[in-house]
Amino acid sequence: MDLLRQFQKYLQESLAIAENDRIIVAVSGGRDSMLMAYLFIQLGYDCRLAHCNFSLRGADSDADEALVRQFAAQYTVPCFVHRFDTESYADEKGISIQMAARDLRYAWFEALRQQENAQWIAIAQHQQDHIETTLINMSRGTGLRGLRGILPKQGLLIRPLLFLSAEQITKHVTALDIPFRDDQSNFSTKYARNKIRIEVLPKLREVNPDFDAVMLENIANFSETYTLLQSF
Numbered sequence: 001m002d003l004l005r006q007f008q009k010y011l012q013e014s015l016a017i018a019e020n021d022r023i024i025v026a027v028s029g030g031r032d033s034m035l036m037a038y039l040f041i042q043l044g045y046d047c048r049l050a051h052c053n054f055s056l057r058g059a060d061s062d063a064d065e066a067l068v069r070q071f072a073a074q075y076t077v078p079c080f081v082h083r084f085d086t087e088s089y090a091d092e093k094g095i096s097i098q099m100a101a102r103d104l105r106y107a108w109f110e111a112l113r114q115q116e117n118a119q120w121i122a123i124a125q126h127q128q129d130h131i132e133t134t135l136i137n138m139s140r141g142t143g144l145r146g147l148r149g150i151l152p153k154q155g156l157l158i159r160p161l162l163f164l165s166a167e168q169i170t171k172h173v174t175a176l177d178i179p180f181r182d183d184q185s186n187f188s189t190k191y192a193r194n195k196i197r198i199e200v201l202p203k204l205r206e207v208n209p210d211f212d213a214v215m216l217e218n219i220a221n222f223s224e225t226y227t228l229l230q231s232f
Contacts, residue, residue: 001171007039010163015153022118023158024109027071029064031173031180033124034071036161038178041075048116049079050168052105054086056097057183064181071179078116081109098191101110113156118162125159127149128166131215132196136221139192144229147222 011017025040027033027049040047051068053061065081072079088099109121130149137146152162161169172182204211 004039004042007160008043014163015158015160017120017160019044021120022044023033023111023122024048024050024113024114024116024118026052026109026121027068028052028124028183029067029097029181030124030168030183031178032126032161032169033176034171035169036124037071037077037177039075039160044090048112048118050109050112050121051079051081052101053081053083053109054101054104055083056086056101060181060183064183067181069180071146080112084108109182110156116203118200120156120158122158122160124161126161126164126166127212127216128168128197128201130162130219131201131212132193134215134219135196135200136192139191139196139205144222144226147219148226151164157180166204 006133012019016130017023017024018208023040025033025037025047027037028051033228036047037047049072050070051065053065053129055061067124069079084101084104086097086100088106090097095101095103112118114122134147137149150159150162152159164172200210
C-alpha cells in the first residue's frame with residue numbers, strides 16, 4: 001500500500017476524519033510536519049497551514065518561516081504565521097522556554113481553529129515521539145494513563161503520522177523531494193526528550209534491536225488495559 005493510501009486509511013479508520021473536514025495543519029518546517037502537510041494537500045483536504053515563529057533562533061527561525069510560506073504558496077494553500085516573544089512569556093509565567101512555547105502554540109492553534117471554522121488541529125508526531133513520551137512519563141513517575149504515550153486523537157487534536165517511524169518519514173521525505181529544515185536545538189541533550197532520543201534509546205536498542213517494536217506493543221497493551229479499567 002502506498003503512503004497516500006496508508007495516510008488516508010489512518011485518517012478515516014483510526015481518527016474518523018471526514019473528507020470534507022477543515023484542518024489546521026501545524027507546520028514547523030521540519031521533515032515530519034512538511035511531510036504531513038504534503039500528504040494532506042495531495043489528498044485534497046481543506047487545509048490551513050499554521051506556523052509558529054518563537055523568535056528563539058534568530059535567522060534560523062526566520063528561515064523556517066520563509067520555507068513554510070514558500071511551500072504554502074507553491075500549493076496555493078492558506079498559511080498563517082504568528083510570531084511570539086517566547087522568552088518574555090516564559091519569564092512572566094515563571095516557566096521553562098519549552099513549556100512556554102507549548103502553551104503559546106496550542107493556545108494560538110485553538111484560536112485559529114475557531115477563527116477558520118476548522119474541525120481539527122493536526123500535529124506531526126510519529127512512533128518515536130510516542131515511545132519517547134512514554135519513557136519520559138515513566139522516568140517522572142506515572143500510572144497506566146501516562147504509559148499510553150501520545151494519543152492519536154485528543155479532543156480536537158489529531159496526530160496523523162503515528163503510524164510512521166522516524167526512519168520511514170525520512171525515507172519518504174527524501175523520495176518525494178519535500179523541502180525541510182532541521183531545528184538544531186533537536187540535537188542538544190540539555191532537554192530531557194533529546195537526551196532520551198540521543199543517549200538512552202540507542203543503548204536500549206543495543207540491548208534489544210527490536211526495542212521500538214516491543215515498546216509500541218507494550219504501549220498498545222497499556223492503552224487497552226487503561227480502556228478496560230475505565231469501562232469498569
